[in-house]
Amino acid sequence: MATGNWKDTINEQKYEVAVHAQGIKLARLAQVKDRDLQRTGSLNLSASGQGTLQDPNLQALIEVPQLQVRGQAINDLKLSANVAEHVAKLDLTSQVLGSHAEGHGTVQLSGEYPVEFALDTQALPLQPIFAMYAPSHASDLTGQTELHATLRGPLKATGRLEAHVAIPQLKLNYKNTIHLAATQPILADYA
DSSP: OEEEEEEEETTTTEEEEEEEEEEEEGGGSHHHHHTTOOEEEEEEEEEEEEEESSSOOEEEEEEEEEEEETTEEEEEEEEEEEEETTEEEEEEEEEETTEEEEEEEEEESSTTOEEEEEEEEOOEESHHHHHHHOTTTTTTEEEEEOOEEEEEEETTOGGGOEEEEEESOEEEEETTTEEEEOSSOEEEEEO
């Protein structure tokens, strides 16, 4: 069920908005059905704000209590956004593959739209990922990893974006006979 209110004053270029939607079935969305994305779950949306198009103000929260992606559960997915004074602040939290993940960042809503975003996970089991993308080998492969990533730079000039990824641990096991592990953190930089 969705409800919403929109009020604008064209001459003054002001707006007020309030939208609330509960229980949007993801599997019924055209983008998911058309692309056979194998996603199920319900989405809840709450957004409100007021301001002008030149200086928007908005608070939004998107929640997906349980998302199924190719048979694997992502629980308590929450994305919140707060837009004020030409800055969008984003926060993401979730229980993904039995581990906690969170992201935080900002996007300046002027100029070249500079962004700073960080994503961090606790130890992630790899077997559910293998089950999604290599189901015939999933019972033979296990392991775990951890991820810390950052993105920084102007969105309007993607050639100047920088990304950094740190994987402090990576362990793989094949049929409990072959064991591979990184002896030191794996670092990757993109500029």
